[in-house]
Amino acid sequence: MLYSLAGVVLFTLGLYGVVVVPHPLRKVLAFNVAGTGVFLFLTSMAHRVRAPFPDPVPHAMVLTGIVVAVSATALALLLICRLHELSTRSPVNPDDRR
Amino acid sequence: MIGADGIPYSPWPAFVVAAPLVAACAMIVWRRGSAAFGVLCSLLVSGLVLALAHQVFLLGPQHMEIGGWKAPLGIQLRADGPAVGMLCITALVGVFASLYAAAYFAPGAAGGAPHGDASFFWPLWMILWAALNALFLSADIFNLYVALEIVGLSSVTLVALSHDKDAVPAALRYLLVSLLGSLSYLMGVALLYGAAGTLGVSSLAGALTPAPFAYAALSLMTAGLVMKSALFPLHFWLPPAHANAPAPVSALLSALVVEASFYVLLRLWFEVFGGILPAGAALLPGLLGAAAIFWGSVQALTARRLKLLIAYSTVAQMGYLFLVFPLGTEPGAAGVAWNAALYFIVAHACAKAAVFLAAGNVLRAFGHDRIRELRGAVQHLPVSMFAFGIAGVSLVGLPPSGGFIAKWLFLSAALRGERWGFVAVILLGGFLATAYIFRFFSHAFRYVPEGPRCGSVPRSMEWSALALALFSIVLGLTATPVLDWMQTGLAVMEPPEGGCLP
Numbered sequence: 001m002l003y004s005l006a007g008v009v010l011f012t013l014g015l016y017g018v019v020v021v022p023h024p025l026r027k028v029l030a031f032n033v034a035g036t037g038v039f040l041f042l043t044s045m046a047h048r049v050r051a052p053f054p055d056p057v058p059h060a061m062v063l064t065g066i067v068v069a070v071s072a073t074a075l076a077l078l079l080i081c082r083l084h085e086l087s088t089r090s091p092v093n094p095d096d097r098r
Numbered sequence: 099m100i101g102a103d104g105i106p107y108s109p110w111p112a113f114v115v116a117a118p119l120v121a122a123c124a125m126i127v128w129r130r131g132s133a134a135f136g137v138l139c140s141l142l143v144s145g146l147v148l149a150l151a152h153q154v155f156l157l158g159p160q161h162m163e164i165g166g167w168k169a170p171l172g173i174q175l176r177a178d179g180p181a182v183g184m185l186c187i188t189a190l191v192g193v194f195a196s197l198y199a200a201a202y203f204a205p206g207a208a209g210g211a212p213h214g215d216a217s218f219f220w221p222l223w224m225i226l227w228a229a230l231n232a233l234f235l236s237a238d239i240f241n242l243y244v245a246l247e248i249v250g251l252s253s254v255t256l257v258a259l260s261h262d263k264d265a266v267p268a269a270l271r272y273l274l275v276s277l278l279g280s281l282s283y284l285m286g287v288a289l290l291y292g293a294a295g296t297l298g299v300s301s302l303a304g305a306l307t308p309a310p311f312a313y314a315a316l317s318l319m320t321a322g323l324v325m326k327s328a329l330f331p332l333h334f335w336l337p338p339a340h341a342n343a344p345a346p347v348s349a350l351l352s353a354l355v356v357e358a359s360f361y362v363l364l365r366l367w368f369e370v371f372g373g374i375l376p377a378g379a380a381l382l383p384g385l386l387g388a389a390a391i392f393w394g395s396v397q398a399l400t401a402r403r404l405k406l407l408i409a410y411s412t413v414a415q416m417g418y419l420f421l422v423f424p425l426g427t428e429p430g431a432a433g434v435a436w437n438a439a440l441y442f443i444v445a446h447a448c449a450k451a452a453v454f455l456a457a458g459n460v461l462r463a464f465g466h467d468r469i470r471e472l473r474g475a476v477q478h479l480p481v482s483m484f485a486f487g488i489a490g491v492s493l494v495g496l497p498p499s500g501g502f503i504a505k506w507l508f509l510s511a512a513l514r515g516e517r518w519g520f521v522a523v524i525l526l527g528g529f530l531a532t533a534y535i536f537r538f539f540s541h542a543f544r545y546v547p548e549g550p551r552c553g554s555v556p557r558s559m560e561w562s563a564l565a566l567a568l569f570s571i572v573l574g575l576t577a578t579p580v581l582d583w584m585q586t587g588l589a590v591m592e593p594p595e596g597g598c599l600p
Contacts, residue, residue: 004292011285018278024270031277038285045292057170058291061240065284068247072277075251079258079270086266 003044010037024083028076035069108160110150111175114185115232117143122224129217133200136220140196143227144189147182154182154586161237169238169298176237176299179586180440184234184361187444190569191353191451192227194562198455199223199346201556202462218259219344226252226350233358238297239287239370242362243280250276250326253355256347257339268338275325275335279359282322289315290370299369308374316371320383323366326359329383329420330390333413337397340409345458348405352412353451357443360419364439367423368432380423387420388523395530399537404457404467407534408450411493415446418527421508421520428515437581438507441573444580445492445500448570452489455563456482460542462559463552469538474546481560483542485567490535492570495528500573 014034018027039062046054121139125132154160159178167173177185203216229248236242254276258269287297293311294302306312328336336356340348367375394414401407419439426435459482460475461467476483492499495506505524512520573580 011281015278015282018274024274027274031274031281034278034281038281038288041285042288042291045288057297058288060171061287061291064240064244068244072247072251072273075254076270076273076277079254079266079273082258082266083270086263 001044004041007037007039007041007044010034010040013037024076024080028073028080031076032069032073035065039065108150108153108157108162108177110146110153111160111162111177111235112164114143114146114150115175115228115235117146118224118228118231122221122228125217125221125224132217132220133204136223137196137200139224140193140227144193147185147189147231150177151182151186153177154179155583158586169301170296173241174237174298175232175235177235179584180361180365181234182586183440183444183580183584184358185231187447188227188230188234188354191350191447191566192223194566195346195349195451195455196223198349198458198559198562201558202344202346202458204556219256219347222252222256222259223346223350226256226355230354230358233362237299239290239299239302239366240297243284243287246283246326246359246362247280249355249358250280253347253351257343257351259347260342260344262342264338265342268335268342271335272339275332279322279325282318282325286315286319286322289318299365302370303373306370306374308376312371312374313376316375316379319366320363323359323363324383324386327356327363327419328413328416330386330393330413330417333390333394333416336413337406337409340412340454341403341405345455345461348409348458349451349454352409352454353447356412356416357419357447360416361443364422364436368426368436375427380427383420384424384520387417387423388520390414390417390420391523391527392530395527395534398534399530402468402470404460404469404472404538405454407469407538408453408457411453411531411534412450414527414531415442415450415493418442418505418508418524421512421524425508425511425515425517425520428511428517431511431515434507434511434514437585438504438511440584441500441507441577441581442504445504445570445573448566448573449489449492449499449501452485452563452566452570453493455559455566456486456489459555459559459563463555465553469541472538472541473544474549475542477546477549478552479555479560481564482555485560485564486542487539488564488567489570490539492567492574494531494535498571498574500570500577503574503577 011034014030014037017030017033021027021030042058042062046058154177162175164173199219203219226249229245229252233242233245233249236245254269254273257272258266289311290302291297293309294305296302296305325332340352343351391414394410394417398407398410401410419442422435422439426432457467459479460472463479464472492501495501509521509524
């Protein structure tokens with residue numbers, strides 16, 4: 001119960017960060033906080049079933065979710081790098097951006 | 099072989115998802131000659147989709163468990179009428195967009211600024227296609243999340259392919275919105291799993307009770323999907339992303355990707371939450387949809403660039419789709435409203451892809467797409483302008499186009515439910531669409547005696563736009579068989595007693 005509450009709190013904080021904070025890098029960090037909140041909440045769901053061992057399904061979901069979050073973060077960081085490059089260097093020749 | 103719920107077992111759904119994935123891997127390994135290979139792969143995937151469609155048509159809905167793993171851990175695929183309808187329209191738009199892209203990304207193409215890199219376009223588009231197919235076929239809400247996320251990531255990367263200087267900020271904004279949307283959806287999945295202990299779309303429907311958990315899940319998932327399908331106050335990311343992407347990408351995103359998240363929302367509302375929807379909850383998406391129709395149309399009327407005009411038209415057209423929620427929950431109108439929404443998706447996909455491809459031709463020929471400076475476009479690009487015109491007929495909703503049938507179904511659902519406000523919105527939206535389409539024509543069809551100064555456009559780019567436009571008319575003429583067939587195995591058509599869909 002405590003873990004699920006903590007998950008919800010992290011999720012809300014992260015969402016707030018993604019919406020409110022202006023800097024893109026901080027937005028990505030906030031997204032990761034929110035993601036962690038969801039994963040914590042999901043993991044805590046595994047314990048709700050009254051059984052001798054925890055439910056494996058939420059774990060499978062969290063693992064998949066982490067993979068997705070990592071690749072999404074990588075893509076976001078790449079785009080931020082590209083954005084930074086564009087804003088510091090005036091795009092005279094659009095061909096040599098990569 | 100018969101599955102657990104009496105639905106025949108078939109491996110075809112897995113082929114439809116796996117084929118584009120394998121193609122994408124092959125394209126990443128061998129970068130050379132990818133255009134011809136890409137077109138070949140798109141034809142192959144379409145062939146598989148047709149084979150699956152043929153099976154569903156003959157045998158009814160198909161069901162499959164990948165690798166034989168059972169429900170909560172295994173991946174379940176389900177092919178019924180609406181899913182196969184979406185697969186087919188994806189294949190149709192996909193084939194013509196691929197033909198178009200083969201010429202668009204050709205090395206050393208004459209005229210226009212250098213555009214994105216073909217060796218990245220093809221694998222990304224195949225991944226997007228695989229994810230879309232997986233999304234339409236998924237039978238559990240967690241796989242839907244994974245598919246949504248892959249759709250989102252590949253679309254963002256496709257937008258970033260453009261060398262337009264506004265494309266990178268647009269792509270980043272699109273990525274953040276898409277991530278926020280899917281995270282919100284995932285939280286909803288977690289809540290639903292906590293409440294019901296199951297993930298399957300069909301098993302959830304019976305397991306849900308009207309409790310706070312279920313309502314929290316409903317609002318989180320709806321908020322996430324609404325964000326991804328760009329409903330009015332959350333549409334801000336769509337116009338820059340769709341307007342700055344390369345032309346075939348704009349067509350794919352506007353025609354298929356936004357509709358895909360709407361499709362998920364549609365199935366969730368009517369199939370999972372159908373029994374526990376609180377009275378009046380469906381009004382909110384409907385009102386926002388009505389606002390989207392007006393706001394999108396007004397923005398399209400004032401847009402300076404052609405592609406921005408079309409992107410705002412997508413915002414307006416998505417508004418119509420959200421009318422299905424208030425209309426579909428009216429007693430006796432559920433079937434008509436579902437038909438209307440499905441047909442609207444199909445008709446809009448054809449027409450919008452055609453319009454974006456035609457706009458891509460204009461951009462290629464003139465080197466810009468500022469509407470005021472496009473005089474004489476019809477002298478130089480008669481085929482593209484003809485395609486734009488025909489697809490415009492469908493977007494406006496004039497007979498005999500597919501758009502007309504879809505709007506007519508929406509109107510009859512609204513009339514049957516005696517929702518006069520929505521009747522007025524649907525009719526007014528048609529007038530506004532006419533206004534923004536003709537605003538472009540008033541410039542493009544002006545005669546310039548010396549002829550406009552512009553470059554040439556490959557013939558295959560012009561004809562693939564026209565082919566899609568013609569399909570949007572064909573959809574108007576073949577509505578009855580297509581609709582009958584898209585209802586295969588749809589539970590909403592024979593709703594149970596006691597639910598909110600009597």
